[in-house]
Amino acid sequence: MNVLLPDTLPQALELLSQNGDAVPMAGGTDLMVHWHVRPEAHQHTFVDLSRLEALKPLSWTADMLVLGGLTTYWDVIRDERTREEFPLLVDAARQVGAIQIQARGTWAGNIVNASPAADGVPVLMAYDAIVVLESRRGREQVPLDRFYSGYKQMRRRPDELIVAIHVPRRRYSYQVFEKVGSRRAQAIAKVGLAVTRSDAGWRVVAASVAPTIRRCPTVERLLETGAAVASPSDLLPAIAQDVAPIDDIRSTAHYRTRVMARLLYHDLRDFWGK
Ligand SMILES: Cc1cc2nc3c(=O)[nH]c(=O)nc-3n(C[C@H](O)[C@H](O)[C@H](O)COP(=O)(O)OP(=O)(O)OC[C@H]3O[C@@H](n4cnc5c(N)ncnc54)[C@H](O)[C@@H]3O)c2cc1C
Structure with a gap:
């Protein structure tokens, strides 16, 4: 090393x-x-950043x-x-x-x-x-x-x-972060969600439901329109446009999609056209 x-x-x-x-x-x-x-990593050259006070x-x-x-x-x-x-x-x-x-x-x-x-x-x-x-x-x-x-x-x-x-820096009228794992601490997310609303609009960001962390533009547009949403299942078509969950050791695609819909529905129920 x-x-x-x-x-x-x-x-x-x-x-x-x-x-x-x-x-x-x-x-x-x-x-x-x-x-x-990963023994191959032992051959790498590492640049230790710890002395860079400027950062x-x-x-x-x-x-x-x-x-x-x-x-x-x-x-x-x-x-x-x-x-x-x-x-x-x-x-x-x-x-x-x-x-x-x-x-x-x-x-x-x-x-x-x-x-x-x-x-x-x-x-x-x-x-x-x-x-x-x-x-x-x-x-x-x-x-x-x-x-x-x-x-x-x-x-x-x-x-x-x-x-x-x-x-x-913006003025936020709504913000929430959700992490669903197998326990409260020291867990990797099965589903993660961060939602904000500011003058710049809604931001809905999902974790563990796609190859990368990503924004959910279809769900964001739905929120912008103020369309009525009566239950978590009403959100599934929009969610399907935005994410691509998989089955892996931590969870299944089915569970991830359903949990994401429930989180979005319950966190944002005041905004779903009511
Ligand atoms: C026990 C344990 C629990 C954990 N729990 C969580 C958790 O709950 N949630 C979570 O998100 N993560 C978790 N992690 C993962 C990890 O702690 C985080 O991802 C952390 O933010 C990594 O930061 P680091 O400074 O240690 O990165 P490093 O390990 O030093 O580097 C990670 C990568 O970033 C690159 N890198 C680092 N700094 C820079 C830079 N300034 N510019 C360019 N490249 C850079 C490195 O080259 C490397 O590719 C956990 C890890 C452990 C060991």
Whole structure:
């Protein structure tokens, strides 16, 4: 195992540009968990980001919350202002693993790990977060809802780091995060859901029901129209347009679809045309 320890962001970007196969490491809670079953990973070169102070702070501007490329769940849980303005970030952070994982795991790591069952990604997407990528060639910003192109496929080149995540500040009239797992803590989601409503409209984001975390445009449009929905089954045609759940070790496609419909119906019953 070869570990490089840059002290600054420019050094880290230089190392990534020189070592095409180098893997950035933040909290290591995804990378290290498979260590004993993936011996091929032992040959990789890792770029440990832990000394990059520039990526750590969580900060506020007039227009947005800025999460650094190394901001952890615990940083968000501790921030009173985030709790007030973006409560779903705190709800999701509190449901990631246990305190040890919340203290080490980062939001950027959650995005790049690209699990369809992630908890950080759906709430960020429901708040229209923007991923800020940087390499030696420069910076680019990608809306999180356009970041993934397929299972574990994303708009990040190997030499790019997520240096920040921008979360636009808006007035929200509705927000909810739901995670359904086999137990309350230390569980991977069978179904996840984040819903927000602001001046920008409805955002309905689903987890564990498709190869990537994704927005549900058909359900969003249904909410915008104020159409009447009398029961969870009335939502199934719209849900079928937006997601593609599978049977796997954690659940079945049938269960996932039904649970998603029930969550949407019961959480949003005040809005379904009544
Ligand atoms: C016991 C346990 C429980 C868990 N529970 C949950 C849970 O409930 N919900 C959940 O969503 N996740 C869970 N996880 C997964 C994990 O903790 C999260 O996905 C976490 O956010 C990963 O962040 P990290 O900093 O540890 O990433 P790392 O493991 O360091 O990296 C993950 C990936 O991101 C890349 N990466 C990291 N930072 C950057 C960056 N700044 N720029 C570019 N690439 C980067 C790495 O190269 C790697 O590909 C759990 C993990 C464990 C071990």
